[in-house]
Structures are given as C-alpha cells and as structure tokens.
Amino acid sequence: MNHIRVDQINHSFQTVSGGDPILALKDVSFEIEQGEFVSLLGPSGCGKTTLLRIMHGLIKPTEGRTLVDGKTVTGPDPRRAMVFQDFGLLPWRTALHNIEMGLEFQGVNKEARRKTAAEMINVVGLEGFEKHYPHQLSGGMKQRVGLARALTMSPESFFMDEPFASLDAQMRELMQEELLRIWSQFKTTVVFVTHGIDEAIYLSDRIIVMSARPGRVKLEIKIPFPRPRHGVRATPEFAHLREELWEILKGEIQYGRMRETVGG
Numbered sequence: 390m391n392h393i394r395v396d397q398i399n400h401s402f403q404t405v406s407g408g409d410p411i412l413a414l415k416d417v418s419f420e421i422e423q424g425e426f427v428s429l430l431g432p433s434g435c436g437k438t439t440l441l442r443i444m445h446g447l448i449k450p451t452e453g454r455t456l457v458d459g460k461t462v463t464g465p466d467p468r469r470a471m472v473f474q475d476f477g478l479l480p481w482r483t484a485l486h487n488i489e490m491g492l493e494f495q496g497v498n499k500e501a502r503r504k505t506a507a508e509m510i511n512v513v514g515l516e517g518f519e520k521h522y523p524h525q526l527s528g529g530m531k532q533r534v535g536l537a538r539a540l541t542m543s544p545e546s547f548f549m550d551e552p553f554a555s556l557d558a559q560m561r562e563l564m565q566e567e568l569l570r571i572w573s574q575f576k577t578t579v580v581f582v583t584h585g586i587d588e589a590i591y592l593s594d595r596i597i598v599m600s601a602r603p604g605r606v607k608l609e610i611k612i613p614f615p616r617p618r619h620g621v622r623a624t625p626e627f628a629h630l631r632e633e634l635w636e637i638l639k640g641e642i643q644y645g646r647m648r649e650t651v652g653g
C-alpha cells in the first residue's frame with residue numbers, strides 16, 4: 390500500500406533579515422492513491438518545491454502533516470525516491486557507481502549492488518555507458534542515471550521536482566515516455582512537480598493546480614485521456630484543456646505579480 394494524504398499543511402519561512410516570516414503554503418490538503426500519477430502544477434514561487442520536500446520528509450511543516458498509509462511522515466525514507474532537476478550525481482563517480490550509491494549507503498555488499506545497478510542500467514537504457522562519468526553524459530542520460538539510482542531502492546513512490554526542466558524539448562519528450570514506461574512497469578506512485586502545462590496533462594492521472602504564494606490548492610483536475618497517450622497532444626481536447634489551465638495559471642501569475650508590486 391502507498392496512499393499519501395497531505396493534511397492541512399501550512400508552512401512559513403523565517404526571513405534572514407528577521408522581518409515577518411514568508412507564508413509559503415496555506416491550508417494544503419489532498420490525497421494521492423497508490424499507483425497514481427499526480428502533478429503539482431503552479432506558477433514559479435508558489436511553494437511546489439517546499440510542498441514536495443515536506444511530503445518527502447525533508448522539511449518539517451510549520452503546521453499539518455503528511456501521512457503515508459496512515460502513518461505520519463517524520464523524515465525521508467528510501468521507499469520514497471526523490472529525483473532532482475540537477476540530477477544529484479557525484480561527478481567523480483561513474484554512471485554505474487552513482488547508481489550503486491543508495492545501496493552502498495544501505496550497506497549492501499559490492500557484488501549484490503553491482504548486480505542490481507547493472508539491471509537498472511538496462512531498465513533505463515544506458516547499456517555501454519556504465520563507465521562514463523557525469524560530464525561525459527548528456528542531460529537526458531544523467532537523468533536516466535538519477536532514475537536508475539532511485540529504482541535500486543525499489544521505491545513505492547517517486548517525488549520528482551521539475552526533473553526534465555533543464556532538458557531540450559526533444560529530450561524532454563523522450564524522458565517523459567521513459568518515465569511513463571518505468572511507472573507502468575514498476576507500478577509506483579508519482580508526485581511530479583512542474584510549471585509545464587503540456588507536461589502535466591500528458592503525464593498525469595490528475596493535476597493539482599496551486600495558487601500563487603501562499604500556495605493553496607486551487608483546483609484538482611482528472612485527466613480524461615486514455616493511455617497510452619501517443620498523439621493526444623495533437624487533439625482539440627488536449628488543446629482545450631491546455632487553454633483552460635493556462636487561463637487559470639495566467640490569472641495566478643498576474644495576481645502574484647500584483648501582490649509583489651503592492652507589497653502584499
């Protein structure tokens with residue numbers, strides 16, 4: 390089981406200057422079913438990263454809690470894999486050794502972790518690049534290493550913070566396909582943070598749209614398109630949904646700007 394419940398989260402950051410704290414998240418509540426692919430979509434600065442880190446257990450919220458299968462999250466857990474935009478690879482380690490890292494921390498012996506890492510190299514399609522260092526890999530390949538490393542932990546869920554944001558458009562689409570393939574193969578839950586509307590629609594079962602800061606749940610949308618979704622981007626229904634979401638997001642971006650200008 391892996392049911393996630395975000396329960397009444399409020400979060401404030403103290404400012405360095407000692408002024409009023411910044412309210413980043415306000416009354417955030419929602420649920421994610423086991424195996425569901427959910428995107429958190431919202432304008433830059435609305436608190437997506439903060440929320441993802443709270444859900445993962447990296448940050449303790451000022452108020453409220455996250456529950457996984459009814460248990461309050463008190464810290465990170467290897468069953469919840471975090472995948473970062475900047476890949477989080479160690480530059481002095483080869484692809485294979487980066488993939489082994491999590492297992493090494495867990496004290497798994499060398500032979501066993503080599504074997505698992507080699508399997509995951511195949512899963513993400515990096516055969517032949519085992520001995521390459523991160524600087525010898527493209528952005529898409531580095532993200533594959535990050536995914537493979539996460540997979541070695543047999544995670545129940547993936548927490549992904551704009552993982553494809555630094556990739557070019559074609560590589561991003563390839564990695565989206567790759568992620569969907571891995572998701573359906575391993576049946577993990579995915580919490581996917583993005584400010585990309587197309588990406589959120591294409592990938593998700595459901596999108597949780599957040600307001601400008603302080604981030605609140607503005608609305609939740611179930612994505613009606615059956616899978617696999619090849620070709621769905623070109624349909625009028627997709628364009629319509631994209632337009633609808635853009636109107637909402639645009640409103641939030643403008644509202645956020647206005648508040649900044651008037652110092653609200």
Ligand SMILES: Nc1ncnc2c1ncn2[C@@H]1O[C@H](COP(=O)(O)OP(=O)(O)O)[C@@H](O)[C@H]1O
Nearest residue numbers: 402411413432433434435436437438439440602
């Ligand atoms: N460590 C921190 N200290 C102070 N303020 C922070 C910190 N992290 C984030 N913030 C502020 O909280 C708000 C939400 O940030 P973030 O979660 O990074 O948004 P997003 O990921 O949606 O762009 C922003 O106004 C940001 O400046």
Ligand SMILES: [Mg+2]
Nearest residue numbers: 437438439550
């Ligand atoms: Mg962010």
